[in-house]
Amino acid sequence: MDFRVGVVLGSGHGYHGTTGRLVTDLLDLMRARVPGDSLVVDTVLTTELDLGPDCPACLSCMTAGEAACPNFDAAAPARRVMDGADLVIFATPVHSFQISASMKRFIDHFAYLIHRPAYVGRPAVLLSTAAGGGHDAALDYLSTAVRRWGFHTAATLGVNGPGLSRETYRGKVDRALDDIAAKALAAPGQGEPKPSTADLIGFRVAKILVDGGRDEGPVDAAYWDERGWFEAQWWTAQKPPFFANRIAALVEKKIRKGIAEGNADPYRA
Structure with a gap:
């Protein structure tokens, strides 16, 4: 093979x-x-x-x-x-x-x-x-x-x-x-390794971008809908590490709040 x-x-x-x-x-x-x-x-x-x-x-x-x-x-x-x-x-x-x-x-x-x-x-x-x-x-x-x-x-x-x-x-x-x-x-x-905190944050940020851009980018949203990713915590069915996933969820919540309230800060290093 x-x-x-x-x-x-x-x-x-x-x-x-x-x-x-x-x-x-x-x-x-x-x-x-x-x-x-x-x-x-x-x-x-x-x-x-x-x-x-x-x-x-x-x-x-x-x-x-x-x-x-x-x-x-x-x-x-x-x-x-x-x-x-x-x-x-x-x-x-x-x-x-x-x-x-x-x-x-x-x-x-x-x-x-x-x-x-x-x-x-x-x-x-x-x-x-x-x-x-x-x-x-x-x-x-x-x-x-x-x-x-x-x-x-x-x-x-x-x-x-x-x-x-x-x-x-x-x-x-x-x-x-x-x-x-x-x-x-x-x-x-060996398959997909357990996602890191950075991986899980990246997944959730992508979810926000795709979900928020449904009108401008229906192709992205359809791709996610087909795979059930909007309801998922990671690309695959494996369960993410608890604490890493918790941190990622908190980051997602903060980003969504900043977007909704229009109070997100520009990056100043």
């Missing part, structure tokens, strides 16, 4: 750059753990998606459905890779302490998934490489973005590119990759 891995690679150097080589190393370790040619890899390079200079922010994907996006056909290769995968590897170089511009453009074009998550229960591995620092910001953002689409992170790794030339550091990276390879292969069979 095939194990399908989708790779979304946000590097302009493709598999020839440091990020691409890190992905290759991980895939090689995964192949070594499965029989024959059962590991099937499908890749999309974000730099090769003809998405224009940026997302037009027209909100058509949310109000009229993703097919209404002017770049719907151009984004199709990425959609096929994610749809067909048992696990998706999202990999990006760190550019100026964040994900690459092409990876950000890719994420922006799938913004409707924040309202209509399609990958609940699907595991992801997040990788980044940098000449210096910035892994925390880049990987945290990437983790938050794909979590809102339904993915849960099975493993994360940030690597210093120049450090790979040093034997000691290279050895640590290799051991980390070997550990991640095992976790990645096991992840699809």
